[in-house]
Amino acid sequence: MRTAYSVETVRTAERELMARLPEGALMQRAAAGLAAACADVLGRVYGSRVVLLVGSGDNGGDALYAGARLARRGAGVTALLLAPERTHAGGLAALRGAGGNTVTGGDGFLGTAQELIGRADLVVDGIVGIGGKGGLRPDAATLAGFAAGSRAVVVAVDLPSGVEADTGEVLGPAVHADLTVTFGTHKPGLLIDPAREYAGSVRLVDIGLDLPERAELEALQHADVAARLPAPGAESDKYRRGVVGIAAGSARYPGAAVLAVSGALRGGAGAVRYVGPAADAVISRFPETLVSDLGPARAGRVQAWVVGPGAGDDASAVAEVLEAEVPVLVDADGLRLADRATVRGRTAPTLLTPHAGEAAALLGVSRESVEGARLASVRELAARYGATVLLKGSTTLIADPGGGVVRVNPTGTAWLATAGSGDVLSGLAGSLLASGLSASDAGSVGAYLHGLAGRFAADGAPVGAHDVAEAVRDAWRDVMG
Numbered sequence: 463m464r465t466a467y468s469v470e471t472v473r474t475a476e477r478e479l480m481a482r483l484p485e486g487a488l489m490q491r492a493a494a495g496l497a498a499a500c501a502d503v504l505g506r507v508y509g510s511r512v513v514l515l516v517g518s519g520d521n522g523g524d525a526l527y528a529g530a531r532l533a534r535r536g537a538g539v540t541a542l543l544l545a546p547e548r549t550h551a552g553g554l555a556a557l558r559g560a561g562g563n564t565v566t567g568g569d570g571f572l573g574t575a576q577e578l579i580g581r582a583d584l585v586v587d588g589i590v591g592i593g594g595k596g597g598l599r600p601d602a603a604t605l606a607g608f609a610a611g612s613r614a615v616v617v618a619v620d621l622p623s624g625v626e627a628d629t630g631e632v633l634g635p636a637v638h639a640d641l642t643v644t645f646g647t648h649k650p651g652l653l654i655d656p657a658r659e660y661a662g663s664v665r666l667v668d669i670g671l672d673l674p675e676r677a678e679l680e681a682l683q684h685a686d687v688a689a690r691l692p693a694p695g696a697e698s699d700k701y702r703r704g705v706v707g708i709a710a711g712s713a714r715y716p717g718a719a720v721l722a723v724s725g726a727l728r729g730g731a732g733a734v735r736y737v738g739p740a741a742d743a744v745i746s747r748f749p750e751t752l753v754s755d756l757g758p759a760r761a762g763r764v765q766a767w768v769v770g771p772g773a774g775d776d777a778s779a780v781a782e783v784l785e786a787e788v789p790v791l792v793d794a795d796g797l798r799l800a801d802r803a804t805v806r807g808r809t810a811p812t813l814l815t816p817h818a819g820e821a822a823a824l825l826g827v828s829r830e831s832v833e834g835a836r837l838a839s840v841r842e843l844a845a846r847y848g849a850t851v852l853l854k855g856s857t858t859l860i861a862d863p864g865g866g867v868v869r870v871n872p873t874g875t876a877w878l879a880t881a882g883s884g885d886v887l888s889g890l891a892g893s894l895l896a897s898g899l900s901a902s903d904a905g906s907v908g909a910y911l912h913g914l915a916g917r918f919a920a921d922g923a924p925v926g927a928h929d930v931a932e933a934v935r936d937a938w939r940d941v942m943g
């Protein structure tokens with residue numbers, strides 16, 4: 463499991479470790495890791511031109527100590543000091559001692575900075591790290607703009623300056639990094655858009671922090687998914703493996719039913735039962751589907767329901783499914799039609815799978831505000847509905863209603879932004895629910911396989927949702943290794 467911890471947790475762990483180590487040892491570990499990453503990026507350190515953007519805190523200190531290490535290896539290093547009188551004293555002395563230069567504020571500072579950054583091979587962003595709040599202040603923002611416009615590689619120290627470490631929100635100008643070297647643990651912002659996009663690739667430097675068991679955010683890895691995937695045993699039959707019911711599609715959107723069934727058939731359930739007006743389309747594509755023209759309540763037993771994809775305005779199917787005492791996944795139109803009090807009152811697990819637009823409608827806010835604050839949005843929805851919520855999009859998050867650790871899916875690809883791929887996910891996750899996974903596991907394992915399937919199917923070229931469904935089996939095999 464990959465984990466991310468909040469600033470508060472990092473600070474506590476940092477204090478405990480600092481108390482046991484000689485003064486400055488932790489910063490030296492950070493700086494050594496940072497300098498090694500910079501050297502890797504540069505290839506040849508000797509003779510390279512390095513510019514450090516240095517703020518007033520320890521983040522700037524890290525940059526200065528790393529700069530000193532690079533200067534000792536023959537790089538030409540210049541530090542641009544945003545707050546000269548509050549610059550980390552030890553770091554500054556180390557850089558000067560190693561032959562590095564400094565440029566301080568005042569007239570001509572920005573002009574000089576622009577020139578230096580324009581000629582640099584590497585820019586190290588030590589403006590602000592976990593001590594930052596809000597978007598960058600004006601001079602810092604101007605330097606970030608110069609860095610973005612230069613041909614230099616930009617390496618961020620701990621975090622790209624200007625992003626919110628705990629939430630992934632970006633409240634104003636921020637540094638766009640090619641690489642972020644982060645210390646001790648990932649911070650939630652490094653895994654959640656929009657901040658994630660500012661981080662570039664992320665390299666974690668172990669500085670020996672002793673972190674608590676419970677993280678703020680976790681991302682499944684192959685082994686975690688493999689441990690959760692259902693597998694038939696000698697005693698299995700199609701019913702014991704779980705039957706998933708799909709109440710989806712409409713005369714207008716029969717394809718949604720077909721795609722949800724296509725996902726469900728690849729999700730581990732022993733049988734897929736379809737209820738709705740698209741039975742002919744479903745059967746002609748997937749003859750193994752059990753179809754019924756009765757409503758969900760009379761269609762026969764299932765171990766989990768999926769309701770909503772392409773359902774149009776059929777509120778009665780949604781209401782019937784929510785009455786069932788089995789796990790239920792509600793997607794797409796079903797989200798609009800589901801009564802909140804009914805969802806809250808359910809005793810069996812409920813998994814809601816909105817995209818940002820649907821989440822926005824449920825929360826009564828704009829789509830942009832959901833996309834700008836995904837973590838807060840998914841938590842708020844889970845709390846309001848008393849349900850597990852999977853918020854889809856460029857970053858997919860899964861939150862349980864009682865608070866606690868939120869899962870982030872690491873496998874997504876933008877190729878999944880294609881009509882109907884959400885229907886495949888709902889069938890797939892519903893099938894995992896029917897196989898006995900918890901709502902949180904079904905959502906996160908489903909999203910993991912779906913993302914991987916999207917990557918395999920696309921392989922660099924556009925895909926249709928049906929291609930994604932077909933590639934789920936490759937994803938499953940890959941995970942099982």
Ligand SMILES: NC(=O)C1=CN([C@@H]2O[C@H](COP(=O)(O)OP(=O)(O)OC[C@H]3O[C@@H](n4cnc5c(N)ncnc54)[C@H](OP(=O)(O)O)[C@@H]3O)[C@@H](O)[C@H]2O)[C@@H](O)CC1
Nearest residue numbers: 476489518519520521590591592593594595597598599620
């Ligand atoms: N934790 C660990 O284990 C380890 C941590 N280490 C390192 O320490 C870093 C944390 O250092 P930190 O606490 O000194 O805070 P930091 O991020 O430098 O920022 C504070 C300064 O920034 C300023 N500032 C604030 N907002 C701003 C804005 N929007 N735009 C511009 N400026 C802004 C603010 O100014 P002020 O508000 O005081 O005027 C304040 O002076 C951490 O990220 C890591 O790199 C490693 O060395 C060792 C292991």
Ligand SMILES: Nc1ncnc2c1ncn2[C@@H]1O[C@H](COP(=O)(O)OP(=O)(O)O)[C@@H](O)[C@H]1O
Nearest residue numbers: 817854855856875876878879881882883884885
């Ligand atoms: N930019 C993106 N990066 C990664 N995944 C994305 C992106 N945009 C959409 N997706 C994924 O594609 C799927 C789209 O689902 P959804 O929005 O419900 O579409 P539809 O209703 O057409 O099926 C979701 O799994 C979502 O997480």
Ligand SMILES: [K+]
Nearest residue numbers: 590619621623
């Ligand atoms: K930084």
